[in-house]
Amino acid sequence: GSTTVTSRGDVQVRITVSGGSITAVDALQYPQENPTAVSINGQAIPIYIKEALAAQSSEIQLVSGATETYSGFTGSLQSAILQAKAKG
Helix, strand or coil, X not given: CCCEEECCEEEEEXXXXXXXXXXXXXXXXXXXXXXXXXXXXXXXXXHHHHHHHHXXXXXXXXXXXXXXXXXXXXXXXXHHHHHHHHHC
16 A cells, blocks of 8 residues: 555555455554654554454554554555555
């Protein structure tokens, strides 16, 4: 997906689609500018990935304390989904 800019840093994800289903989500880029961001995103990103795989969409639950990463993650995820659909 495209990079989504947030006030805490850029977020970009890549999805793998097989048979019309999202089979993998990889966080390529996310805020890691300080120990707090590393800690928060170290917990939130795996949850967001798990939820995206379960939901098969960008409609996932927000992890408390990771709002900016959520905005970036879901924005980039939706972009990736739209790109995959455009490619058929």
